[in-house]
Amino acid sequence: MKHNIPVIIIIASIILIIINVVTTDEFDNGFWMQTLSGVLVIFAMLVTIRNRKKQIK
DSSP, X not given: OGGGHHHHHHHHHHHHHHHHHHHOSOOOHHHHXXXXXXXXXXXXXXXXXXXXXXXXX
């Protein structure tokens, strides 16, 4: 379960980004900051997964 947490966070971030795109009326700074934060969370989780794989080897 502990190894699946980054994958779960990535999936949740993608779902939240999609919901944000669908439900927004204006593409203002708030929209882009929310989208950017979601992308940065996904990037951080991918780095975490890669580092865990390196530690296992």
